[in-house]
Amino acid sequence: MNVLRLMGRELRDLFYPDVCVTCRRPLVRGENTLCSYCLNDLPLTGSETEQDNAVSRLFWGLVPIAHAAALFYYRKGSRYHALLHRLKYRGDTEIGVRMGYYLGTRLLQTPFAGADALMPVPLHPRKLRQRGYNQSRVIADGLSRALLLPVVDGVLMRTGEAVTQTHSGRRERFEHVSDHFVLTDEAPLRNRHIILVDDVVTTGATISACAEALCKIPGITVSVAALAVAAE
Ligand SMILES: [Zn+2]
Structure with missing residues (x-):
């Protein structure tokens, strides 16, 4: 490595580690x-x-999810809040890539490794313009480096804002959100095993809505991988 560059980096690390x-x-x-x-x-x-785990249970009776996993439990007030917050709201995409890679290394030697592609949960285009990036996409990029699977983005589109219905039951809320994801081209996904990628899974409503749209594709298998799952 260039000596000056190395010195520059060490100097930077000294002042801004x-x-x-x-x-x-x-x-x-x-x-x-x-x-x-x-x-x-x-x-x-x-x-x-x-x-049978904390993520897969969220989808029981709603949508057929082959395999579901999250890297860590996220509890309210957890010190790992900063990790997810910086990834989602502060533009720190590197966190998503690195943590996605770490999750990916844990999915090697599991049925996830045999999937065909990774698909980030899409953001609404307006939100994507505001934020400039999709945090689920950068996690998928990290997963892709570990699992050596392609990332399929832009086939599933989010067309409306989900309205939170706090008083409705799980099934009702799921049906309400499900209208807001549409497929632009299903042909490349036929008979494929797709891993839906999200940052934090809470109620599972968003993933369920995505999976419902995907399950209309003949022969598709849908799995779920997230950085975190909300826990009590
Ligand atoms: Zn630390």
């Missing part, structure tokens, strides 16, 4: 996004190796 997203401790060589302590402490779900 990269810090852990969660605890702000300066990162040392070999660490990125999270320090070793915060990475070891991440409340992993282990759901990638369990067919």
